[in-house]
Amino acid sequence: MFAVIRTGGKQYRVAKDDIITVEKLAGDPGATVAITDVLMVGADGKAPSVGTPRLDKAAVYAEVIEQGRGDKIIVFKKHRRKKYRRTHGHRQDQTVLRITDISPTGSKPKAKATAKAPAAAKPKTAAKPKAKAPAKAPAAAKPKATAKPKAAAKSKAAAKPKAKAPAKPKE
Numbered sequence: 001m002f003a004v005i006r007t008g009g010k011q012y013r014v015a016k017d018d019i020i021t022v023e024k025l026a027g028d029p030g031a032t033v034a035i036t037d038v039l040m041v042g043a044d045g046k047a048p049s050v051g052t053p054r055l056d057k058a059a060v061y062a063e064v065i066e067q068g069r070g071d072k073i074i075v076f077k078k079h080r081r082k083k084y085r086r087t088h089g090h091r092q093d094q095t096v097l098r099i100t101d102i103s104p105t106g107s108k109p110k111a112k113a114t115a116k117a118p119a120a121a122k123p124k125t126a127a128k129p130k131a132k133a134p135a136k137a138p139a140a141a142k143p144k145a146t147a148k149p150k151a152a153a154k155s156k157a158a159a160k161p162k163a164k165a166p167a168k169p170k171e
Contacts, residue, residue, distance in 0.1 A: 024093035
């Protein structure tokens with residue numbers, strides 16, 4: 001089954017377990033987002049249902065994987081022979097989604113089954129508080145290292161003579 005959805009002014013063809021990057025949507029990573037702006041729903045071997053302009057009850061459910069920003073776009077404006085040049089950069093906010101379910105009727109997807117056993121299946125036993133471990137003694141403070149005396153300053157090199165005697169003129 002596939003669907004065509006519209007979000008952020010763009011249209012996307014999606015199927016279950018697809019990962020798409022769309023313009024920023026509200027939601028923290030791990031949250032489920034419902035997209036109700038569905039334009040078309042189709043299945044293999046069946047005629048697709050096309051909305052005019054959208055299907056009323058259909059919904060696509062997705063899990064937010066990541067909130068991020070796209071690549072930098074350089075905006076450069078220039079008017080030739082007028083000494084006008086402007087450069088600006090822009091990074092668009094984006095959301096990465098994993099499509100979890102496509103519902104032509106708008107029903108919400110079932111909750112995911114977890115690996116934990118249900119609470120009713122666990123045998124009930126009296127909970128006994130665990131004994132606390134004895135507190136650790138504070139570590140002995142280590143003595144600080146004594147400061148080493150600084151090395152004696154080295155004397156500067158002997159001064160060079162300022163100028164040599166002028167050369168004798170040639171005869």
